[in-house]
Amino acid sequence: MQQIITQGVVLNAFDYRDADKIVTIVTPEYGRLSAVLRGVKKVTAKMKFASQPFCYAQFKLVGGWDMLTVAGATEIESFFDITQDYRSMVAGSAILEMADAVSVVQQPDHLLFTGLTSALRTLANSDTDPDVILMRFALGVFKITGYALNLKNCKSCEKPLANDLVRFEVGTGELSCIHCSENDFIPVSARSLEIMQNMVKLQFDELEKIVLTEVEINEFRQIIRANFKLRYNRDLKSFNSLLEIE
Numbered sequence: 001m002q003q004i005i006t007q008g009v010v011l012n013a014f015d016y017r018d019a020d021k022i023v024t025i026v027t028p029e030y031g032r033l034s035a036v037l038r039g040v041k042k043v044t045a046k047m048k049f050a051s052q053p054f055c056y057a058q059f060k061l062v063g064g065w066d067m068l069t070v071a072g073a074t075e076i077e078s079f080f081d082i083t084q085d086y087r088s089m090v091a092g093s094a095i096l097e098m099a100d101a102v103s104v105v106q107q108p109d110h111l112l113f114t115g116l117t118s119a120l121r122t123l124a125n126s127d128t129d130p131d132v133i134l135m136r137f138a139l140g141v142f143k144i145t146g147y148a149l150n151l152k153n154c155k156s157c158e159k160p161l162a163n164d165l166v167r168f169e170v171g172t173g174e175l176s177c178i179h180c181s182e183n184d185f186i187p188v189s190a191r192s193l194e195i196m197q198n199m200v201k202l203q204f205d206e207l208e209k210i211v212l213t214e215v216e217i218n219e220f221r222q223i224i225r226a227n228f229k230l231r232y233n234r235d236l237k238s239f240n241s242l243l244e245i246e
C-alpha cells in the first residue's frame, strides 16, 4: 500500500456509501486525484473541512491508484471568504470547474496548481473584480494547455488587432479582424481587447485596479465558455449561473 503526501485543492465532492464522500483533488505533483473521505458525513467527523470545495490542504492519501483514501488532511490556507459573496462564489466555482476540465489524472501540473491557488487567494482576500480573476485564470489556462490566445494579430491576415473591429471566432478559438471573421463569433470590444492585453502581463495580485463594465464581463464570460467547449469539450455548468447574474 502506497502513501502519498501532497498539497491539494478540493474541486468537488459527492456522496458515497452511507457516511463517506469521494473528493476530487487537484495537486501539483499528481494532477487530479479522487479519494474517499471515510465517515465524513458523521456529526463528529474531524475532516469535514476537507470535503468542502476550495479547501486547500496538505493531504495524506493511502491505497492503490484505483482507490485512494484520505488518511489525513491539514489546512494550509483558508479560501473560505470566497463563499461569503455570491459573485465571488460563482466565479470561484467556475475556476474550480475549469481546473477540473484541464487537469489530468496522475499528470503533474505545477503551473496550473500555482495559477489556481493564486486565483483563489486573490478572490478570497482582495477587492479585485471576480470576473477579472476569472478571465486572467482562463487566459493562463489557455496558455499552459497550448491554446494561448493571440491578442496582438488577426489569426488569418496577421494584421495587428485594433479598435472595435475584433471578434472571437467560436469555430477556431482565435481572435480575428472583422474582415477575416466567419459566421459564428463573439464581438470583442476595444476595451475588452485592451484589458486582456494588459492583464496577461500582470500577476493575480496586480489586477485590483482593473474595472469592468457589463460589456466586458459579458464578452469575457462568453469567450471562456465557448473556448472551453471547443478546446476541452467541456460545457461549463457554472457559467449558466454566471450568465444569469446581472
Ligand SMILES: [Zn+2]
Residues within 6 Å of the ligand: 154, 155, 156, 157, 158, 159, 176, 177, 178, 179, 180, 181
Ligand atoms: Zn484579418
